[in-house]
Amino acid sequence: MTATLEPEASIDADVATPEFEAAREQQKRRQGLFMALPAYLYLFVFFVIPLVIVIVYSFATRTRFGTELSGWNIDSYRRLGDPLVRDILLRSTTLAVITTLICLLLAYPFAYYMSTRSEKTRNLMLVFVMIPFWTNFLVRNYAWRVILGSDGPYSRLSEAIGFGEGRLLFTNVAVILGLVYGFLPFMILPLYAAIERIDGRLLEASRDLYASGFQSFRHVLLPLSMPGVVAGSILVFVPSLGAYVTPAILGGAKTTLLGSYIVTQFLSARDWPFGAALSFVLMAVMLTSTIVYFRKGGRTL
């Protein structure tokens, strides 16, 4: 009678009792659940159930006609040990790690310098990081295809300098370039958020206590900005590992990565159980790294 959304729902009041209080508390909880329910149900149907189906499929058998949901086995997981698959996993991981490191190397000094600026400059700099962040991902990758393409600006430039017609397109380097380009804002933003929060007096105090510039970075700035480093690394590493668009546009036939390999299983090879197993592994890597991050006291991504 009190916590409802109806505008006028009052009757004469009674003396408060523990029962009334409990009923009201329960009513409030029910209202909260009721409000969460639509999104909850939506995610249950369109996320949890699909997730379960993926797991179920990963244990199914592939037949000539498609997938047979019987004869459960772990063959799909066993195939993860095949040399070909191992190569792909290794290559994907290596590329994702290199991408993450390059992003860190570029983003950390960037975010640090940004937080030393005045509020106005900081906001302006932030805007110019946000713009690529909001810009269509496909378009951004495509831009590199144009630049690196034959007869494009890159090859002309390298010819002019005298390196001959260098060829980057369809190599791992091109893929890394595309991934760094695509995900760099994901690294800068959490890093900036973490560094900006740090009280500048702590750095002054460390310098006052005879730390060199590097020492105060190593012992004060870096540890305090660690949540940002980890969050940014996860945000770059996970999508790099599962990247599909970038290698498809910039990579070559010899540089198949995990994301593209999974897609192949569904759209051309029609080996759904194996594709499901691969996606489940990718998901597991993602989940583990996030859980570790939150366990270690990380706040938000």
Next chain:
Amino acid sequence: MSGITEPRSTTKRVLQANIWLVYLFFYAPILVLVIYSFSDSRNVGAWGGFTLDWYRDFGDSSAAKGALSNSLKIAVVSTIVAVVLGTISALALERFTFRGKQVFDALLYLPIIIPDVTMAVMLLLFFSEAANIFGFSKGFATITLSHIAFSISFVSIVVRARLAGMDDKLEEAAVDLYATKWQAFRHVTLPLIMPGIIGGALLAFTLSLDDVVITEFVTGPGWTTLPVYVFGLIRKGVTPLINAISVVMLVASMGLVALSLLTDRARGESAEIE
């Protein structure tokens, strides 16, 4: 809080160089793409004089226009649904306690951190199974439902951040001043979280217009969105038409950035009531 003080000059010069390098890295490719989209040459990497032909081609291409209109329809519908569901769930999580709240909270984070490809696989298998049972054809509905599934989380998190930054005493003050719960929401909470809702909506809209992988997986015959259409073209080979379409998409993205910046400006100062 006192800000971080300025580094010394040598270090500073290196840091400054890094800033310009990063910005050059961000913007040079975009600029190159824009320039070449006006180049009158079949070779996309070469300059052949100014032309608007490729934009005209885009206007003449019924396939591209159809894909664009599909993209917009899907983005509008999925954004509206995601904003409603995401906002209500943000209110529930930020202002109420209820059974299963922690599970719900974790569930909301998952679509954000899961890689596109995995989500695409999940939804492909789900809709294939569902189509076997219920017998529907994939297309507009399946794409829209999928886009909502990942957009809800983004909207919810953005709105929640806004709600968390809002003094909940304001709602108490409203009911103390004779507002019903609904009136308190309508006159106090809603206008104050509006920048968050708009921000969430813009994010959902952008993500929907951005998506390639999930759409490609859950679409049916005859149904394509602009990014999927462009992606298909790129894989076949690079043409100047793609440059033009890309620049159009780029301009659309910029428009959304501008909008989001404007709502950011309005933070804390939203429209007056009544």
Next chain:
Amino acid sequence: MTGARCERFSLGEGSTGGFVVTAAVDIKGVTKRFDDVYAVDDIDLSIADGEFFAMLGPSGCGKTTTLRMIAGLEFPTMGSLKIFGEEVGTLPPNKRPVNTVFQNYALFPHMSVLDNVSFGLRMNKVDKTTAAKKAHELIELVQLSGMEKRRPSQLSGGQQQRVALARALVNEPKVLLLDEPLGALDLKLRQEMQGELKSLQRELGVSFVFVTHDQEEALTMADRIAVMHNGKLLQVGTPEDIYERPANRFVADFIGQTNLLDAVVEDDDMIILENGTRLMAPNPLPPGTKVAMSLRPEAVDIGPRGTVPAEHQKTSLEGVVESMTYLGHALDYTVKIGWIDLEVRADAVHAEQRFQPGDEVAVWWDRTSDWVVAD
């Protein structure tokens, strides 16, 4: 205020009972439990119409929870809560004839001053012209005329405080609740606002119930004070009662600065200190009761040994000055009396003699200025 609400609340016990004076707020056996913690533990409290009433206590004592229960922002676990004779314990805030001035004001940041002040009237469906007229009156009353169009963020702290007052008072509440209303202001402004609040309350004749942790504020402003600690109501009384005749050790210690000397009751007139010293201290407690004697530093006189006036012989102690702090208008001495340090405040202007650490002194006081509280 809508007609319906006025009618309902004017039909309380008081008006039908003829001469019975109805309390503005009447609390009986009210308890509020949060999980296992008793935030408010079985309190009885009656606040008269037109009274300036303070609830005082350290943070977490339950004073704010009590205020929030009167407002309806919190519901009691049990107990009766009446406003002008009408039970309101289970009514939501929007159904109660009270309004609140929130801590930090909780002004709506997206509305102008005028919209803030007229909010309650608009929610009560008062027509727009009347609402605007009344809002303007109140804005004038709190001396903010000309600032109607400003946003709260464009106002100073003191001005925001006035808007909060106007926003609550425009609804003509039967009781105005104030949660640490001056807490966010600096000292000078706070003292100014104390006077203004007091005169505003007198002018309107409405009961003000305000919560504070600042005892000086409570003493200067309130007609009566309730002291709370750990969810319990320790004492209700006038500022003089609370300051001069504290009900127990906590109140004595919390209100103002005091020396508390542990002792045992000998008879009606005498108590015995821990070291065996007998002191005159009238009390109604049975012999053998463990007590503490409260002695305000400013009530104690200090002088060289042997200069204790005859009439103070039985209310005096001897000791050694341990330290002296110069305060300008006063001198604070710490005098070591064997087992305990006694704080003594001497008037700097009228002091005949100043003492240095190490000086042997005597201290004495008037027999009416000590006060014995049960332990």
